[in-house]
Amino acid sequence: IKSFLTQRLMEMGNEETASLQNQVQAVAxxxxxxxxxxxxxxxxxxxxxxxxxxxxxxxxDLIMLLNSK
Structure with a gap:
């Protein structure tokens, strides 16, 4: 999820993908x-x-304790 959001943020800030973004948003x-x-x-x-x-x-440590049962 973090990678997806980071990629989305980069795409929103990149002028080269602005026209593609407009096309995608038209159908999104x-x-x-x-x-x-x-x-x-x-x-x-x-x-x-x-x-x-x-x-x-x-x-x-808590996860290890829970899994050790």
């Missing part, structure tokens, strides 16, 4: 069109925080 569902680049950046930030929390040492 409304849910894909409604997010501006700052909202996508916020999603990436939230997702990065969640990944960090799930992969830190305490979380890994």
């Amino acid at each position: 569902p409304l849910v894909l069109q409604q997010y501006p680049s700052d909202a996508i950046q916020f999603m990436i930030s939230d997702l990065s925080s969640a990944i960090f929390l799930l992969s830190n040492r305490k979380a890994r």
